Amino acid sequence: MPERIRININRSCLVNKRNGHYCRSCMMETTSFVPADQIFKLCIEKFNSLPRTGKPTTNEWTVLSCIIQCDSNSKNAKVISLGTGTKCIGSDQLCEKGLILNDSHAEVMARRGFLRYLYASIRNYLSDGSPLAYNEQTGKYSIKNGISFHFFSTHAPCGDATIVSKSTGDEEIEPGTKKMKLSPEFTDNFTGAKLIAANENTDLMSQDEGAIRTKPGRGIRTLSVSCSDKLSRWNILGIQGALINIFLDKPVYFETLTFSGQVSEISVKRALYGRWRKVSFNSERYKLQMPRINICSPDLKFEFEQTTETDPSPASIVWADVQEKPLEVAVSGKRQGVTKSKRNTISGALRISKVWLFHEFVSTLSSQPSLQKSFYPNSDDFHKITYKEAKFCSEEYQSAWNLLKTDYFQNWTKKSEKLLDFKLEDR
Numbered sequence: 114m115p116e117r118i119r120i121n122i123n124r125s126c127l128v129n130k131r132n133g134h135y136c137r138s139c140m141m142e143t144t145s146f147v148p149a150d151q152i153f154k155l156c157i158e159k160f161n162s163l164p165r166t167g168k169p170t171t172n173e174w175t176v177l178s179c180i181i182q183c184d185s186n187s188k189n190a191k192v193i194s195l196g197t198g199t200k201c202i203g204s205d206q207l208c209e210k211g212l213i214l215n216d217s218h219a220e221v222m223a224r225r226g227f228l229r230y231l232y233a234s235i236r237n238y239l240s241d242g243s244p245l246a247y248n249e250q251t252g253k254y255s256i257k258n259g260i261s262f263h264f265f266s267t268h269a270p271c272g273d274a275t276i277v278s279k280s281t282g283d284e285e286i287e288p289g290t291k292k293m294k295l296s297p298e299f300t301d302n303f304t305g306a307k308l309i310a311a312n313e314n315t316d317l318m319s320q321d322e323g324a325i326r327t328k329p330g331r332g333i334r335t336l337s338v339s340c341s342d343k344l345s346r347w348n349i350l351g352i353q354g355a356l357i358n359i360f361l362d363k364p365v366y367f368e369t370l371t372f373s374g375q376v377s378e379i380s381v382k383r384a385l386y387g388r389w390r391k392v393s394f395n396s397e398r399y400k401l402q403m404p405r406i407n408i409c410s411p412d413l414k415f416e417f418e419q420t421t422e423t424d425p426s427p428a429s430i431v432w433a434d435v436q437e438k439p440l441e442v443a444v445s446g447k448r449q450g451v452t453k454s455k456r457n458t459i460s461g462a463l464r465i466s467k468v469w470l471f472h473e474f475v476s477t478l479s480s481q482p483s484l485q486k487s488f489y490p491n492s493d494d495f496h497k498i499t500y501k502e503a504k505f506c507s508e509e510y511q512s513a514w515n516l517l518k519t520d521y522f523q524n525w526t527k528k529s530e531k532l533l534d535f536k537l538e539d540r
């Protein structure tokens with residue numbers, strides 16, 4: 114199954130090439146760094162190459178999201194992580210040992226697969242395929258020149274990005290953004306994601322633009338915020354999260370986001386960055402990004418797109434470009450098919466669960482004595498630290514996140530700190 118495609122680089126881009134990236138004005142002139150339809154083809158090919166287990170049946174729909182790595186030197190693009198899914202567990206099922214996945218939406222699955230890919234890339238940074246290089250001066254890792262990361266999804270992220278404004282006139286996010294002509298059957302112009310109530314009289318389903326929401330769904334309400342909100346957080350703090358942040362010189366951002374299906378470019382831009390543009394945020398390391406948004410040709414349709422006749426698939430797939438267990442199927446945040454005796458153990462948990470990603474963090478840091486020393490100067494046995502302690506070592510990340518919660522994400526849900534208090538030896 115082909116996984117790589119040639120990138121057509123517009124000659125005019127090469128004139129304006131800066132620091133291994135393509136300048137924004139130049140990007141606007143080209144069709145795309147990698148054309149949207151080619152991204153679609155690459156991601157669907159990857160999805161089709163995976164076995165049937167965990168994919169929707171003919172009566173079911175799902176969302177497919179992928180992260181793509183492009184290399185402008187070798188002119189190659191490849192999918193490095195893939196996720197499907199539309200489910201989320203209720204607040205009553207949260208796990209204090211980090212064994213169960215709270216959020217199994219495709220975007221989150223793909224991002225967690227990407228975290229596995231980054232850990233593997235740090236540990237194998239000397240291999241040809243690693244997107245990272247070791248920086249002797251900082252003792253950390255940098256993304257190699259010419260490498261960029263891109264996001265693809267077959268659906269607008271749930272929450273704010275699915276609200277299509279009916280008003281006209283001043284909602285243009287930036288000059289040059291074309292208003293999407295919505296086809297008559299484009300009815301998915303509201304979100305089922307719920308507002309985070311200021312008081313008991315607030316209508317949770319009110320379609321206020323730009324608001325933080327929890328994910329849609331029936332049953333006991335989830336504490337997971339919508340994918341629009343998560344993507345918008347990654348668009349400032351980076352996709353790498355607090356733990357991998359420790360290893361990197363700079364945060365990792367998506368250079369482009371591509372969508373197939375009925376997606377409004379204006380709504381995606383608002384959800385991702387437009388709603389925060391007037392708020393100031395002072396951080397040396399983290400900056401609000403304005404990645405390019407690409408919409409695929411309308412005739413390109415994902416086989417399992419949402420329709421009125423189909424139900425959401427209960428399962429999620431996650432695949433990452435790593436050696437060990439690259440593919441897993443999740444149901445209700447747990448590994449599908451896990452035996453009862455293993456259900457509450459680390460060996461029964463998904464590789465993208467908190468506990469396994471924490472395990473990856475500890476073993477990756479163990480392989481970096483100088484970095485380990487700078488974060489744990491007085492600790493001989495840092496294996497005994499809790500997940501929460503590890504997260505809080507990423508001080509710059511945490512202080513930026515606190516600032517964001519004050520100025521941007523005031524209504525972000527609060528989960529019990531108990532959920533972060535586990536150690537690896539608790540398993």
Ligand SMILES: [Zn+2]
Nearest residue numbers: 218270271340
């Ligand atoms: Zn979602």
